[in-house]
Amino acid sequence: MKQALSLTLCAAFLLCLLAPVARHMQERPFVQRVGVSPQPAVMRFVTADQKQIFGALEVLKVLIYYGTSLEKAQQHQDIVHDFQGMYPLIKTATRLDPYNMDAYYFAQAILVWDMRRIDEANALLDYGMQYRTWDFYLPFFAGFNHAYFLKDYDKATFYYKRAGELTGSDLFIRLASRYMYEANQTGLAIAYLQTMKAGARNETIKKSFDLRLTAFMAVKRIEDAQAAFLRDLGRPAKTIEEIAQAGYLATPVIDPYGGTFYLDNTGRVRTTSKFAALPSNNAK
Amino acid sequence: MHHLILITWKGLLRDRILQGILVATGIFLFIPSVSVLSMRQVGELAITLSLSLTSFILLLIAIFCGGTALWKDIDRHSIYSVLGLPISRTNYLLGKFFGIAGFLLLISLVLGLLASATIWYVSLTDPPARPILWTNILMALTFDCLKYIMVVAVSFLFSTVSTSFFLPIFGTITLFLGGNVTQEVYDYLQTPAGAALPALTKQIALFLYYLLPNFAVFDLKANAVYSIPLPANGILLPLAYSLAYCGLLLSAAAMLFTRRELH
Numbered sequence: 001m002k003q004a005l006s007l008t009l010c011a012a013f014l015l016c017l018l019a020p021v022a023r024h025m026q027e028r029p030f031v032q033r034v035g036v037s038p039q040p041a042v043m044r045f046v047t048a049d050q051k052q053i054f055g056a057l058e059v060l061k062v063l064i065y066y067g068t069s070l071e072k073a074q075q076h077q078d079i080v081h082d083f084q085g086m087y088p089l090i091k092t093a094t095r096l097d098p099y100n101m102d103a104y105y106f107a108q109a110i111l112v113w114d115m116r117r118i119d120e121a122n123a124l125l126d127y128g129m130q131y132r133t134w135d136f137y138l139p140f141f142a143g144f145n146h147a148y149f150l151k152d153y154d155k156a157t158f159y160y161k162r163a164g165e166l167t168g169s170d171l172f173i174r175l176a177s178r179y180m181y182e183a184n185q186t187g188l189a190i191a192y193l194q195t196m197k198a199g200a201r202n203e204t205i206k207k208s209f210d211l212r213l214t215a216f217m218a219v220k221r222i223e224d225a226q227a228a229f230l231r232d233l234g235r236p237a238k239t240i241e242e243i244a245q246a247g248y249l250a251t252p253v254i255d256p257y258g259g260t261f262y263l264d265n266t267g268r269v270r271t272t273s274k275f276a277a278l279p280s281n282n283a284k
Numbered sequence: 285m286h287h288l289i290l291i292t293w294k295g296l297l298r299d300r301i302l303q304g305i306l307v308a309t310g311i312f313l314f315i316p317s318v319s320v321l322s323m324r325q326v327g328e329l330a331i332t333l334s335l336s337l338t339s340f341i342l343l344l345i346a347i348f349c350g351g352t353a354l355w356k357d358i359d360r361h362s363i364y365s366v367l368g369l370p371i372s373r374t375n376y377l378l379g380k381f382f383g384i385a386g387f388l389l390l391i392s393l394v395l396g397l398l399a400s401a402t403i404w405y406v407s408l409t410d411p412p413a414r415p416i417l418w419t420n421i422l423m424a425l426t427f428d429c430l431k432y433i434m435v436v437a438v439s440f441l442f443s444t445v446s447t448s449f450f451l452p453i454f455g456t457i458t459l460f461l462g463g464n465v466t467q468e469v470y471d472y473l474q475t476p477a478g479a480a481l482p483a484l485t486k487q488i489a490l491f492l493y494y495l496l497p498n499f500a501v502f503d504l505k506a507n508a509v510y511s512i513p514l515p516a517n518g519i520l521l522p523l524a525y526s527l528a529y530c531g532l533l534l535s536a537a538a539m540l541f542t543r544r545e546l547h
Contacts, residue, residue: 052505
């Protein structure tokens with residue numbers, strides 16, 4: 001009888017605690033949740049023969065964190081992001097399992113575009129290429145980063161050639177340096193993002209690509225109108241408003257990141273959001 | 285000896301090990317749901333999770349069954365009646381060892397089938413980027429089993445000198461972790477940073493590398509998950525290594541057990 005009473009009381013007490021404990025965990029400062037990971041070398045020691053699964057768990061942890069933070073940012077919640085903390089976790093994941101494609105994909109999708117950590121992402125891609133020797137995606141990513149962000153066309157050519165050799169397709173070679181330099185960079189970015197989006201299975205990542213794609217399409221619209229303005233009037237436009245007033249932009253162009261588009265001193269289309277409503281604005 | 289093997293099996297069944305394993309295998313059902321969280325490698329994640337779960341269950345069986353097999357017989361005094369029969373201590377030890385090794389083989393087979401079924405099921409909807417090499421998966425499972433048979437041999441060695449189960453269990457866990465990192469240390473020594481270490485440190489590290497069991501040679505998970513071709517050496521050398529090392533451990537265990545005073 002006493003045992004049953006004790007059991008009932010303990011169960012009731014535990015039931016009462018469950019909701020407050022869950023609430024407490026929910027209310028922790030957001031930044032705490034991405035957690036920390038020991039140095040990759042330490043992790044390699046302690047994970048014994050389970051390196052692949054721990055690598056996969058590190059990526060999942062970052063992905064869940066990123067998904068949650070993206071949702072909160074879209075709800076315009078004022079939160080402190082720990083995007084800087086994501087890179088060490090992704091790096092650890094690649095050191096635990098150098099074949100883990102999720103880690104490289106995440107590095108390319110998020111580290112590059114949202115955090116602008118191009119060099120770190122390229123270092124990860126270079127590391128992955130030593131192992132995933134059959135995979136054209138890694139040199140494809142690296143080639144794009146070198147051409148689009150770093151303007152290092154020699155290196156871009158090197159990586160695109162490598163991607164071309166792996167696929168047997170000349171598509172990547174055609175994308176190489178000189179062509180990219182002379183071609184429309186925004187068009188290239190749109191083509192690249194469309195390729196990335198088509199291969200994305202994760203909804204969070206897909207959403208992130210969608211957002212960026214919408215922004216680049218908006219830029220392309222302005223660039224096309226700007227070119228038409230120059231062609232018809234024989235002089236470059238000074239502002240976007242001037243282009244709109246001349247009738248080349250029928251509807252206002254909206255930056256999905258919440259910024260405002262403008263033309264810089266060289267006539268290039270820029271936005272006050274810097275195409276990164278999430279981390280870069282916080283980081284800077 | 286086959287009687288001893290059968291008795292060992294009966295003992296394991298009496299301890300309800302199978303029921304415990306059955307509960308743990310329920311986790312296989314969740315693998316397809318967890319795998320879809322991956323961005324680019326759902327199939328690969330399913331293989332990783334399946335092999336890791338199999339490996340973890342085998343590890344638990346190897347440590348707890350191997351570490352307590354001799355201790356239980358001594359603690360329950362059943363060893364005295366067995367050794368009163370015309371059977372040598374070496375045969376007794378080997379009978380117990382092969383009983384647990386055979387049990388591990390059987391469980392590996394069952395878990396391997398469950399893992400394969402899970403991988404096959406996930407691959408129907410989300411095939412991996414590279415075609416699954418089933419021979420690699422079979423090899424990874426087989427070598428995992430061999431590794432844990434070696435872990436049982438390690439625990440038997442500790443059991444022959446221990447009066448409780450603490451040393452066999454914790455000693456085996458320590459040696460298992462150690463045996464998994466010696467290759468990392470050896471690889472580090474080959475780097476410029478490793479070469480700059482003091483000579484004595486390097487000598488000690490090398491000595492431990494050759495002395496401790498190198499469990500990393502049995503880890504073929506990357507080959508199985510990412511369909512990386514297996515060289516013939518990668519199969520034959522670990523096989524020969526496990527035979528040689530198990531023989532060494534069991535010989536040492538038999539020698540110590542024969543000389544041990546049992547009260």
